[in-house]
Amino acid sequence: MVQDHPPLDVLWFIPSSGDGSYLGSDDLARPADPGYFREIAVAADRLGYSGVLIPVGAACEESFVLAADLAARTEKLNFLVAIRPGTATPAYYARLASTLDRVSNGRLLLNIVVGGSAEELAGDGIFLPHDERYDHASEFFQVFNELIETGQSTLDGRYIKAIDARLGLPPVQRPRPPIYFGGSSDAAIAFAGGFVDKYLTWGEPPDQVAEKIAHARKVAAARGREASFGIRLHLIVRETDDEAWEAADRLISKLSDETIAAAQERLTKNSDSVGQARMLALHNGRRDQLEVSPNLWAGIGLVRSGAGTALVGSPKTVGARLREYQALGIDTLIASGYPHLEEAYRVSELLFPELGLPGSRGRLRSSFGERQVFGGGGHGGNVKLP
Ligand SMILES: Cc1cc2nc3c(=O)[nH]c(=O)nc-3n(C[C@H](O)[C@H](O)[C@H](O)COP(=O)(O)O)c2cc1C
Numbered sequence: 001m002v003q004d005h006p007p008l009d010v011l012w013f014i015p016s017s018g019d020g021s022y023l024g025s026d027d028l029a030r031p032a033d034p035g036y037f038r039e040i041a042v043a044a045d046r047l048g049y050s051g052v053l054i055p056v057g058a059a060c061e062e063s064f065v066l067a068a069d070l071a072a073r074t075e076k077l078n079f080l081v082a083i084r085p086g087t088a089t090p091a092y093y094a095r096l097a098s099t100l101d102r103v104s105n106g107r108l109l110l111n112i113v114v115g116g117s118a119e120e121l122a123g124d125g126i127f128l129p130h131d132e133r134y135d136h137a138s139e140f141f142q143v144f145n146e147l148i149e150t151g152q153s154t155l156d157g158r159y160i161k162a163i164d165a166r167l168g169l170p171p172v173q174r175p176r177p178p179i180y181f182g183g184s185s186d187a188a189i190a191f192a193g194g195f196v197d198k199y200l201t202w203g204e205p206p207d208q209v210a211e212k213i214a215h216a217r218k219v220a221a222a223r224g225r226e227a228s229f230g231i232r233l234h235l236i237v238r239e240t241d242d243e244a245w246e247a248a249d250r251l252i253s254k255l256s257d258e259t260i261a262a263a264q265e266r267l268t269k270n271s272d273s274v275g276q277a278r279m280l281a282l283h284n285g286r287r288d289q290l291e292v293s294p295n296l297w298a299g300i301g302l303v304r305s306g307a308g309t310a311l312v313g314s315p316k317t318v319g320a321r322l323r324e325y326q327a328l329g330i331d332t333l334i335a336s337g338y339p340h341l342e343e344a345y346r347v348s349e350l351l352f353p354e355l356g357l358p359g360s361r362g363r364l365r366s367s368f369g370e371r372q373v374f375g376g377g378g379h380g381g382n383v384k385l386p
Contacts, residue, residue, distance in 0.1 A: 005326040007356040009230075011080060012044040012344050013336035014357035016066055017059040019338050021262035024263070024303050025254035027223040030059060030339060034069065040341050041070040044077055047348035048359040051078030053232075053334050055306075057111050058120055064096050080109040080180060080334070085140035086126040086133075091165040094147040101171035108171065112137065112181040114188070116273025128159075130272045131187040135159065141179075141195045143288075148176040184212065184275035193219035196227055198332060202279055204307040205293035210328045213224070230332030231325055234300055234310035235343070237318050237350050244312045251338060252287070252299045260285060263303040271305070279308040295321050307336070319354035359367065 014037050020029040030036060044052050052070070054063045067079040081100065083093055093279075101108040104227055114133045115121045121133075128136055139160040145154035147167040155162050171177055182200035192199050199216045201209050213229055217345050220227045236251070238244040264285040267276060283298040291301045292309070297318055301308020311318045322333065338342025352359040366372075372382040 003167070004323070006012055006331070008322060008326065008330075009050050009332045010048075010347075010352075010355070010357060011053055011078070011334045012038055012040070012049045012347075013334065013340060014052050014066065014070070014128060015336070015340050016054055016061040016063070017057065019339045019341075022250075022254040022340070023252050024256065024259040025299065027254055028339075033068070034061070036341070037061070037066060037074050037354055038343060039068060041077060042075050043341060043344050045074040046360050047344055048352060048357055049077065049344070049348070051080055051107075051109060053111065054082060056082035056084050058123060064100055067108075068100055068103060071100070076107075077105045078109050079104065080111050080175050081112040082111045084113045084115055084124065084126075085137045086121075087124045089162070090140050090143035090153075090160060091147060091162055091167070094144050094165075094167050096168060097144075097177065098148060098169055098171040101173055102169065106172035106177075108173070108177040109333055110179050111200075112141070112179060114185075114191075116276055117270045118272055119270050130185065131206065132189040134183075134191040138194060145176060145195070163307050171363060181274065184273075185215065186279055189219050191215050192216055192227065193223045193225060194222075198230050198234055199227045200230045200332075200334070202307055203231055203276055203296065203311070204257040204278060204282070205296055206328060207293075208278070209325060209330070213329050228331055229329050230334060231330050232307045232334045233336075234307060235318060235335050235337050235347050235351065236297070236310050236312045237337075237347055239314060239350065241313045241317055242372070244314060244317075248310065248312045250301060253300065255287075255290050255303065257287075260287065260302045269363075276305060278305070283329050310337070315350045315354040318351055319378055322355065 018030060019034045041052060042085060055069055056063050065084045067081045078229060103148045114137050136159040139157040143153045143155050143160055147165055148171060151167045153162055153165045176196045180198040180200055181196040201212050216227055236244050236246055236248050267280060273344050282292045290297050292298045294312045294313055297310050297312045298308055300310055311321050335347060348359045371385040374382055375384045
């Protein structure tokens with residue numbers, strides 16, 4: 001293992017609109033189920049992930065309510081919870097965020113999600129064109145941050161009006177919970193420069209990620225700020241490269257060309273997101289050119305919006321690819337895999353040692369120190385070796 005950087009901070013993902021084993025098929029699909037999300041959160045907590053991302057969207061469970069439920073059932077896990085400005089006022093979101101940070105004892109991280117589908121945003125009562133959504137978000141977070149940090153804010157803005165807004169109970173984390181954000185347009189990166197602690201990119205090839213990081217760094221520096229960087233990727237890790245590629249093929253083995261065409265049409269028509277367009281351009285809906293840079297596979301983006309790429313390979317291979325991103329300045333990985341419970345185990349057991357992460361090992365000893373191997377001992381337990 002070669003480790004030039006501090007270990008990545010690795011978060012997992014709660015698939016709060018449902019999960020499955022085959023993209024584009026109902027076979028072995030798992031519907032949205034709060035009990036299942038608890039299983040994933042408890043597993044992620046035990047397996048050594050630092051947190052979980054909870055998305056926002058019309059098809060998802062509501063992110064703050066779900067996070068509160070999962071926080072009550074976990075010990076150390078952080079919750080990266082999506083805020084979509086405009087779905088409620090900054091004062092109301094400040095109370096939600098502060099109370100969630102309080103009930104979880106300081107385990108809240110915020111993910112600003114401005115949104116990239118005019119159709120879905122219209123359903124939420126947001127009718128602003130693409131770039132203006134970021135002007136609105138700037139006013140929103142001016143009030144939100146001031147309230148969270150000082151308990152008081154007033155703004156008579158173009159989009160946001162808050163007159164002597166108050167927050168009585170501060171969050172545990174001071175001055176406020178960290179703010180994460182993803183968006184690839186120039187307007188998004190300009191917004192990030194003013195407000196964001198951790199800038200997130202989709203899993204694009206390293207040269208494209210490098211370009212975005214350079215742009216985001218420059219914009220933040222011009223405002224006297226410094227951002228750090230994270231990447232959102234699926235992982236398909238198996239003991240060998242061949243097994244990992246077989247698993248990738250299996251994931252899209254029940255995906256028909258008609259389903260791909262329908263999904264591509266929906267993703268193109270319903271989105272004005274630059275980030276989404278960059279993900280679609282990686283494969284252009286073609287299933288024969290999915291390895292878009294070494295070990296980076298775009299098969300998931302044939303049907304899924306947002307995070308559409310996976311790193312595929314053995315622990316050694318995927319570890320090496322992740323170190324390439326770390327060399328560009330990435331310090332955080334938000335990972336996922338289908339299905340999310342089993343893959344949380346695979347990634348922790350196979351990949352964490354390669355990344356220099358402890359995983360779940362070392363918390364409880366499995367013997368008094370004798371040498372032993374798993375299997376075949378009393379009632380299926382360990383066999384003691386001389
Ligand atoms: C890591 C990450 C997580 C995101 N999570 C969500 C989400 O939960 N819901 C959503 O509607 N959009 C999500 N987005 C999309 C962005 O919020 C944004 O809407 C989109 O990228 C449009 O911005 P752009 O045109 O500036 O790229 C996410 C983006 C990134 C990079």
